[in-house]
Amino acid sequence: MRKHMALGIAALASITLLAGCTSSPAPDSSDGDVAEIVIWTDAEREEAISAAAVAFEEETGATVTLVQKNFEDLRADFIAQVPTGEGPDITVGAHDWLGALVAAGVVNTIDLGDRAADFEQVALDAMTYDGQLYALPYSLETIALLQNVDLVGEEAPSSWDDMIQRGLAAGTERPFVINTGAETGDGYTMYGFQTSFGAPVFVQDASGSYTNEVGMGGDAGTAFAQWLHDNGSAGAGYLSTTVDYDINNELFNSGKAPYTVQGPWAISAFPDVNVAVNPIPSAGGETAAPFVGVQGFYLSSQSENSLLATDFLVNYLGTEDAQRALYEADPRIPAFTSLAEEVASDPIIAGFLASSQGGVPMPSIPEMGSVWDFWNAAEAQIISGADPASTWSTMITNLEGALAG
Amino acid sequence: MSTNTAPRVDGTGVTNRRRVIRPGFIVKLLLMALVNALGITVILAAFRTESWLVLIASVVLLAAADVVYFTKRLLPLKYLLPGLIFLLVFQIFTLGYTGYVAFTNYGTGHAGSMQQAVDATLIQGERRVEGSGDYPLAIVERLGEIGFAINDDGDVRVGTEVEPLATVEGAEVGSSGAPLSVPGWTVVERTTLFTDTELQERVVALRVPVSDDAEDGSIRTREGTTGVIYQSSLLWDADSQTMTDTATGTVYSPSSTGSFVAPDGTRLPTGWYVNVGFDNFIRAFTDSSLALPLLQVTLWTFAFAILTVLTSFGLGLLFALIYNDPRVRGRKLIRTLFILPYAFPAFMSALLWRGMLNSEFGVVNDLFFFGADINWLGDPVLAKVAILWVNLWLSYPYWFLVCTGALQAMPSETLEAATIDGAGRFRQFRSIILPLLLVSTAPLAIASFAFNFNNFTIIYMLTGGGPAFSDSATGLGSTDILISAIYQISGVAGGSADYGLASALSIIVFVVIGVISAIAFRQTRKLEEVQ
Numbered sequence: 001m002r003k004h005m006a007l008g009i010a011a012l013a014s015i016t017l018l019a020g021c022t023s024s025p026a027p028d029s030s031d032g033d034v035a036e037i038v039i040w041t042d043a044e045r046e047e048a049i050s051a052a053a054v055a056f057e058e059e060t061g062a063t064v065t066l067v068q069k070n071f072e073d074l075r076a077d078f079i080a081q082v083p084t085g086e087g088p089d090i091t092v093g094a095h096d097w098l099g100a101l102v103a104a105g106v107v108n109t110i111d112l113g114d115r116a117a118d119f120e121q122v123a124l125d126a127m128t129y130d131g132q133l134y135a136l137p138y139s140l141e142t143i144a145l146l147q148n149v150d151l152v153g154e155e156a157p158s159s160w161d162d163m164i165q166r167g168l169a170a171g172t173e174r175p176f177v178i179n180t181g182a183e184t185g186d187g188y189t190m191y192g193f194q195t196s197f198g199a200p201v202f203v204q205d206a207s208g209s210y211t212n213e214v215g216m217g218g219d220a221g222t223a224f225a226q227w228l229h230d231n232g233s234a235g236a237g238y239l240s241t242t243v244d245y246d247i248n249n250e251l252f253n254s255g256k257a258p259y260t261v262q263g264p265w266a267i268s269a270f271p272d273v274n275v276a277v278n279p280i281p282s283a284g285g286e287t288a289a290p291f292v293g294v295q296g297f298y299l300s301s302q303s304e305n306s307l308l309a310t311d312f313l314v315n316y317l318g319t320e321d322a323q324r325a326l327y328e329a330d331p332r333i334p335a336f337t338s339l340a341e342e343v344a345s346d347p348i349i350a351g352f353l354a355s356s357q358g359g360v361p362m363p364s365i366p367e368m369g370s371v372w373d374f375w376n377a378a379e380a381q382i383i384s385g386a387d388p389a390s391t392w393s394t395m396i397t398n399l400e401g402a403l404a405g
Numbered sequence: 406m407s408t409n410t411a412p413r414v415d416g417t418g419v420t421n422r423r424r425v426i427r428p429g430f431i432v433k434l435l436l437m438a439l440v441n442a443l444g445i446t447v448i449l450a451a452f453r454t455e456s457w458l459v460l461i462a463s464v465v466l467l468a469a470a471d472v473v474y475f476t477k478r479l480l481p482l483k484y485l486l487p488g489l490i491f492l493l494v495f496q497i498f499t500l501g502y503t504g505y506v507a508f509t510n511y512g513t514g515h516a517g518s519m520q521q522a523v524d525a526t527l528i529q530g531e532r533r534v535e536g537s538g539d540y541p542l543a544i545v546e547r548l549g550e551i552g553f554a555i556n557d558d559g560d561v562r563v564g565t566e567v568e569p570l571a572t573v574e575g576a577e578v579g580s581s582g583a584p585l586s587v588p589g590w591t592v593v594e595r596t597t598l599f600t601d602t603e604l605q606e607r608v609v610a611l612r613v614p615v616s617d618d619a620e621d622g623s624i625r626t627r628e629g630t631t632g633v634i635y636q637s638s639l640l641w642d643a644d645s646q647t648m649t650d651t652a653t654g655t656v657y658s659p660s661s662t663g664s665f666v667a668p669d670g671t672r673l674p675t676g677w678y679v680n681v682g683f684d685n686f687i688r689a690f691t692d693s694s695l696a697l698p699l700l701q702v703t704l705w706t707f708a709f710a711i712l713t714v715l716t717s718f719g720l721g722l723l724f725a726l727i728y729n730d731p732r733v734r735g736r737k738l739i740r741t742l743f744i745l746p747y748a749f750p751a752f753m754s755a756l757l758w759r760g761m762l763n764s765e766f767g768v769v770n771d772l773f774f775f776g777a778d779i780n781w782l783g784d785p786v787l788a789k790v791a792i793l794w795v796n797l798w799l800s801y802p803y804w805f806l807v808c809t810g811a812l813q814a815m816p817s818e819t820l821e822a823a824t825i826d827g828a829g830r831f832r833q834f835r836s837i838i839l840p841l842l843l844v845s846t847a848p849l850a851i852a853s854f855a856f857n858f859n860n861f862t863i864i865y866m867l868t869g870g871g872p873a874f875s876d877s878a879t880g881l882g883s884t885d886i887l888i889s890a891i892y893q894i895s896g897v898a899g900g901s902a903d904y905g906l907a908s909a910l911s912i913i914v915f916v917v918i919g920v921i922s923a924i925a926f927r928q929t930r931k932l933e934e935v936q
Contacts, residue, residue, distance in 0.1 A: 105525025
């Protein structure tokens with residue numbers, strides 16, 4: 001008897017507690033009345049997205065929930081969680097994830113229709129995979145040559161040798177500094193110099209899409225490896241595996257090196273320098289084409305609210321106001337053409353924009369994920385003095401083996 | 406013990422407590438109410454998201470909890486249940502799930518179920534028909550059937566899933582161009598659409614054929630205001646489980662590895678995960694590009710774990726002996742200072758050391774090696790030395806603490822007796838202090854070994870596994886230990902992950918550590934016999 005009474009009391013108390021829990025504002029309750037779209041974002045963009053969400057919420061009555069995550073975690077989490085049904089409707093992401101996202105089947109196509117004309121073509125191309133657009137682009141980023149105007153003036157050096165000469169003439173501790181990710185190596189930052197030797201990481205076909213054929217082997221690749229070696233610790237010493245991101249920025253900011261290669265995200269690290277931004281000089285004779293990265297918003301293929309999510313993506317985030325808010329929250333070169341033109345009045349932005357126009361999109365094929373470790377490590381070894389030709393060709397063989405397997 | 410007390414409590418309680426509700430009972434009731442509330446929340450959430458496994462598990466666990474705590478016969482379980490539930494959720498489930506993944510090819514190209522892969526492939530194959538404009542569109546409804554009404558240059562045309570678009574006379578068009586009213590149909594208001602998730606899904610899934618000819622494609626809408634003509638280049642046949650390319654006629658059939666493969670070997674990009682049996686385990690041992698680097702990594706893992714425990718134990722013990730001597734002044738202060746490296750978060754210390762060991766800009770070379778250019782993190786041997794040194798710095802305070810405690814707990818009369826018997830300092834240490842010390846610290850040393858065997862943080866933060874093996878096709882490096890190698894092989898960082906292989910490797914590591922620990926614990930029992 002008492003047992004039943006106890007159970008009754010327990011049940012009653014439970015229900016009371018439950019009622020107490022649910023009567024508090026619970027945005028995730030899908031009662032059917034309130035539709036909700038969930039967006040994954042990193043900290044920098046959260047505020048700008050929530051500003052766009054306010055207008056959307058007012059007009060549609062839907063709720064927009066922002067979930068803040070580390071940018072580095074977004075790709076793996078998105079791939080892991082979308083198939084389980086726990087993923088978001090929309091996520092912020094970089095264009096080079098696209099191949100992996102398509103292979104995992106977690107992204108939906110989007111259609112900007114007439115609005116596509118508002119965006120830079122290079123941004124749309126980067127977000128296109130096998131002829132289909134998969135994301136709303138919003139920013140471009142690339143690296144460029146930064147120079148200390150007080151030491152070497154504003155004029156762009158005509159070549160690597162010219163830059164070194166000017167750097168030596170400035171009489172600073174070193175003529176040039178570049179981040180090699182310390183012992184890890186940094187193929188990304190070095191890529192402009194690599195392409196100036198005509199050694200792209202993957203061969204591009206006639207339409208500009210990357211094939212899975214490795215393009216950095218052969219004579220061009222060996223010439224680049226030789227150049228790394230000649231300028232590394234065993235040679236002139238302009239490249240060094242002791243320099244990581246922070247050391248690089250410190251050396252440039254303190255005026256110990258008049259030139260460096262960096263992206264717009266590092267500008268805030270140079271408060272003491274009068275910076276001018278120019279295209280990366282050629283080391284191997286051809287145009288130095290750095291990687292262009294595009295960031296944008298992906299739509300989940302498993303979204304239960306894809307109609308609302310698409311509406312938000314195309315008709316709210318795709319507008320000039322929202323794109324401007326995103327730019328102001330995290331100043332990257334806008335992919336929205338009119339906005340890009342507007343902000344190019346700033347010489348620093350204009351410099352990066354010019355560099356991106358000479359750049360190539362970073363490959364978004366899934367094979368690219370296997371490249372970095374081999375590539376970075378080989379560059380680090382050659383800069384530290386390893387034999388350039390054999391180290392480079394071993395790397396190419398290993399890489400091709402890993403891609404085939 | 407508890408079985409003895411159970412009947413006694415029962416026997417005395419039946420008569421005395423019948424009408425009395427004690428405070429303890431109320432507390433129990435409140436706690437159980439909380440547990441039930443939590444359980445029911447989880448069950449409801451699981452029901453909403455249709456996670457049936459979670460639902461069943463939580464119903465069973467909640468029922469078990471209620472039965473155990475509201476019956477009198479199961480007294481021992483009242484103590485054991487919380488621990489059992491934790492064991493089940495955090496150990497058994499995790500282990501079981503890792504085991505399950507190890508037998509699949511779950512990874513980047515194989516992330517979801519076959520149905521999801523089919524859906525994704527169809528999404529990728531549905532393309533906008535070239536030259537199709539954007540038509541202003543309204544969603545219309547008639548007796549539960551929905552259709553699209555589009556404005557084709559002032560000409561309003563309506564169609565449904567089965568009826569191709571046909572012109573309707575007398576329709577009104579709004580300022581946005583979308584039809585406002587269509588005779589015979591009710592135009593669905595946008596506000597209605599936004600509050601009805603089920604309707605939204607139907608709208609997104611609806612394809613209205615443009616004409617009787619399927620070649621012309623069909624109208625679809627993504628956000629409910631514009632319609633565009635799309636055509637699917639892939640056709641899914643659920644009966645034969647094949648995907649057919651409508652343009653070339655190529656038939657893609659499902660393969661045993663979870664992909665759609667054409668007869669000529671081309672694969673569609675999206676696959677699904679399937680059971681691959683022991684493939685992952687076989688690969689770990691037989692793939693020549695993997696086997697040799699993994700062997701090197703395994704040897705270094707053992708060397709790293711053993712040397713770390715030995716060096717830090719030795720140094721910690723030495724300092725503990727010295728600073729346990731009553732003649733040392735300010736022992737308490739010194740002991741506190743000794744603990745500092747242990748109090749810092751390990752990843753921060755590792756990052757700091759990484760900077761200090763930089764061969765050009767680091768203070769280590771500048772201050773202690775006269776500015777020599779010693780490449781601590783770039784040379785395979787020196788990088789290992791650096792790892793061991795930093796880990797020694799991080800972990801000797803722990804052993805200092807443990808040994809100090811053990812020394813203070815040591816019976817002083819035994820040592821006095823030894824002194825009287827004429828044993829020297831070293832003899833005392835070797836024959837009395839060390840054996841007694843090992844009784845209490847050996848299990849900790851085994852635990853420390855197991856921890857360092859999987860000490861991902863220090864490797865990842867200090868060297869990232871580098872410098873890389875120059876001759877390997879795996880991207881592993883000479884300071885990689887098994888756990889960081891698994892992280893590297895799993896490819897999570899690079900974006901093309903192979904969780905199946907990584908899980909298989911983790912299980913192998915788990916077995917290795919399990920066996921070593923079991924043997925080692927067996928050995929420590931011998932030490933206890935000393936006492």
